[in-house]
Amino acid sequence: MYTPPYFKIQSQSAILDFIRQNSFGMLISPLGEKPEITHIPFIVSESAGPGMSEPTNHDFRSFQPAQATEKATENGKPSESDHTDEKQIQLLFHVAAANPNPQPGPAMAIFQGPHAYISPSWYEESNAVPTWNYIAIHVRGELERINDHDMMQRLMDSTVSEFEQGSSPWSIDWSNTYMNRMLDGVRCFRLNVQSLEGKAKLSQNHSVQRQKKVIARLESGSEMDREIARLMKAELEKKSESMD
């Protein structure tokens, strides 16, 4: 992704937050001349070192594999959860068992967010051209199959609790035979993340005056336009704070 410095998302946690908020992405696997694309929701897991999962939301606590924790205790090593740079980030998902496409090996996950056409007429200035504002995240890593029955159950639980809304969210009743049979109908995967790349193209290369005019126009548009306006405002506030 061609990303001039002023469009680059610098913060890893900002990138992960964006994925959590725009979790319906796409996987490219295999990488190669005949790539296959699978459209699926992903969930983010951050773990401190290989195999040692640390929860990133209420449900990911359950992702901590007992064996890895025991090993760390045996060796008497302290938890590395405070060392952000040593975290192993994983993207988790499942597909229908009948889907032949995702295969273990190198893979990419892509996330698009809101986007909007920007008309130069909004600037009320001459010598300007149209553009498109958007956010996109590119993730590269190694795709691995999850076969462990308990891990698969926990992945399904986490996926449901991530997306269910309201005061009485639906959850999986594993005492139900139907739900257990369902597990045979899916394949579960983790993408062990090797690189995260984020681009927020939000008119940062234009004057503050132009940015404000664009925000004003987008605020009277669609939900997606208003979301781009909100993100542009946040960028402007960040900038004015760093100038204080």
Added chain:
Amino acid sequence: MYTPPYFKIQSQSAILDFIRQNSFGMLISPLGEKPEITHIPFIVSESAGPGMSEPTNHDFRSFQPAQATEKATENGKPSESDHTDEKQIQLLFHVAAANPNPQPGPAMAIFQGPHAYISPSWYEESNAVPTWNYIAIHVRGELERINDHDMMQRLMDSTVSEFEQGSSPWSIDWSNTYMNRMLDGVRCFRLNVQSLEGKAKLSQNHSVQRQKKVIARLESGSEMDREIARLMKAELEKKSESMD
């Protein structure tokens, strides 16, 4: 893309309409172990046979290359514009000249549309699992650079007129030196389409009763939810018409 028959978009014109309505997509080029993804708006061109462009909107009339038309006349061949199956479909776009990524050769373009999480609690029935409804289009083809100055100008004109809205749409004034210099700042491409694949995952594998319950829930949701509801309704109407 894993597409069970009931999710497959059968009509090529429906796929092209979807691309026109969701034109901000992504290009994978090069295909290979280190694929690069470029997020850009595309415009659709349909031509009757190689090189003979036929307009798909008001501006694409200008995309008809004079030479190809003359050739057809010389050979005394009739226009093939009525033979839908012989149309050459192209996706056109431009990127910043500084962007090193899109390269001539095999490439893919991907379009996502609206999407929505579907809770099994909405069905008011047991033995059901959550799912995600969405539309996605995969295009495979051969990417070619457009270097011709007039063609580049016409591609830029068409892009602007495709996305400008309102009663006084902005347009490019090519008598302005600034606008002509701008052409040096872009690279233009056409993706000569070899295959179009469309998936509309809209609960068609559920009972009509369940579909209606999902539609009702989505109709009180976000703009994207309501768009999925609208598409689900259209599918249901198509189905009931075919049963009449």
